[in-house]
Amino acid sequence: MTVCRYTVISICDISQQTTDHVAAKFRIPHKTTNPSEVINNPDVDVVFILAADEFHESLCISALKAGKRVFIEKPISLSIPSTKRIIASEKAAGGAKVFVGYMRRYAPSFTAAFLREVATIPKILYARSRDIVGPNDHFVNQSGTSPLKFFDFPSASGEEQKRNLEILVGEAFPGVSPTERDVKYCRFLGSLGSHDLSLMREALGFPESVAGVTANEPFYTAMFNYRNKSGEPFSVTYESGIDDVPRFDASLAVYGEKKQVSIVYDTPFVKGLPIKVKIDELNEHGEAVSREVLSSFEDAYTVELKDMYTCFALGETIKTSAEDACLDLELFHLMYKQLVKQEGR
Numbered sequence: 326m327t328v329c330r331y332t333v334i335s336i337c338d339i340s341q342q343t344t345d346h347v348a349a350k351f352r353i354p355h356k357t358t359n360p361s362e363v364i365n366n367p368d369v370d371v372v373f374i375l376a377a378d379e380f381h382e383s384l385c386i387s388a389l390k391a392g393k394r395v396f397i398e399k400p401i402s403l404s405i406p407s408t409k410r411i412i413a414s415e416k417a418a419g420g421a422k423v424f425v426g427y428m429r430r431y432a433p434s435f436t437a438a439f440l441r442e443v444a445t446i447p448k449i450l451y452a453r454s455r456d457i458v459g460p461n462d463h464f465v466n467q468s469g470t471s472p473l474k475f476f477d478f479p480s481a482s483g484e485e486q487k488r489n490l491e492i493l494v495g496e497a498f499p500g501v502s503p504t505e506r507d508v509k510y511c512r513f514l515g516s517l518g519s520h521d522l523s524l525m526r527e528a529l530g531f532p533e534s535v536a537g538v539t540a541n542e543p544f545y546t547a548m549f550n551y552r553n554k555s556g557e558p559f560s561v562t563y564e565s566g567i568d569d570v571p572r573f574d575a576s577l578a579v580y581g582e583k584k585q586v587s588i589v590y591d592t593p594f595v596k597g598l599p600i601k602v603k604i605d606e607l608n609e610h611g612e613a614v615s616r617e618v619l620s621s622f623e624d625a626y627t628v629e630l631k632d633m634y635t636c637f638a639l640g641e642t643i644k645t646s647a648e649d650a651c652l653d654l655e656l657f658h659l660m661y662k663q664l665v666k667q668e669g670r
């Protein structure tokens with residue numbers, strides 16, 4: 326039996342053509358270009374904030390003030406102060422109201438097989454987070470969803486977005502004048518970086534420190550210092566970038582002495598591509614053994630939204646809460662600080 330957990334009753338986009346198209350395509354009864362019509366609609370229980378990062382804070386706080394629960398796409402925002410303003414607003418609204426959309430962390434192969442297999446490594450010696458991908462549009466355009474993009478934005482919205490970005494990047498790089506490259510770094514960590522670094526945090530915890538970073542647009546790297554269960558140090562390498570090659574090379578690999586566990590993500594925009602866990606180990610006979618585990622074909626976005634239902638409707642704890650997302654901003658902050666220090670600014 327299929328349980329209907331959500332009904333979309335109202336859609337807003339600042340582009341009139343986008344609202345017209347989406348409302349017709351998905352038979353949504355109400356459409357508007359004014360966000361407050363969704364936010365203040367008494368029949369709306371949950372507001373989904375899927376707009377550009379620069380609008381996340383203001384839309385989220387308005388929705389919380391209107392007494393709504395909120396699904397907000399990652400990154401929750403682009404600076405720690407901005408995220409703290411959201412958290413303060415959530416607290417004022419009674420708490421446990423914000424769910425951040427880190428879908429990779431809800432993939433069954435991550436929550437079941439990957440975490441279970443990593444837990445059997447007695448001593449982690451090294452880990453590597455890689456996310457080197459081609460442009461989203463390449464995958465989206467071949468996904469069979471026939472997406473359309475419209476650009477009929479009100480002229481003031483571009484200015485507002487620019488102003489918001491300046492404020493957020495200024496907060497992310499306190500005490501220095503951010504360069505164009507800093508802005509790109511901030512946007513990159515918010516977009517692709519937040520997926521990988523939040524996954525790394527859930528699997529391995531928060532790093533002790535950041536040993537070094539590089540930010541050579543469009544590729545970014547970092548070396549994190551960690552300590553394993555027995556107190557010995559190990560490193561985690563992060564490497565990521567978006568170029569024009571249409572491939573999706575995203576994985577988190579954890580290495581022990583006799584076992585390597587990797588989770589491999591394909592593009593999320595083509596539905597049904599499996600997320601698999603690969604295990605390579607040395608067995609008791611001195612033989613090399615490789616296994617692949619697929620915990621479920623269920624799409625990570627679907628599991629994420631089912632989980633949100635259990636949080637909002639049934640009172641379960643939100644894993645990807647606003648406080649959790651703030652830890653990503655804290656990690657980005659350490660990375661920005663390291664870059665500034667390396668450059669002697």
Ligand SMILES: NC(=O)c1ccc[n+]([C@@H]2O[C@H](COP(=O)([O-])OP(=O)(O)OC[C@H]3O[C@@H](n4cnc5c(N)ncnc54)[C@H](O)[C@@H]3O)[C@@H](O)[C@H]2O)c1
Nearest residue numbers: 337338339340343360375376377378380398399400426516
């Ligand atoms: N979880 C994922 O896999 C995933 C994938 C892509 C994007 N995202 C996140 O989703 C968000 C949107 O990304 P995108 O690539 O679709 O961005 P986008 O800029 O292409 O689209 C945003 C949409 O929001 C509309 N919009 C902008 N400002 C608005 C406002 N103030 N009120 C209402 N509508 C507004 C735009 O017209 C556009 O239709 C970002 O935060 C991004 O990080 C998440």
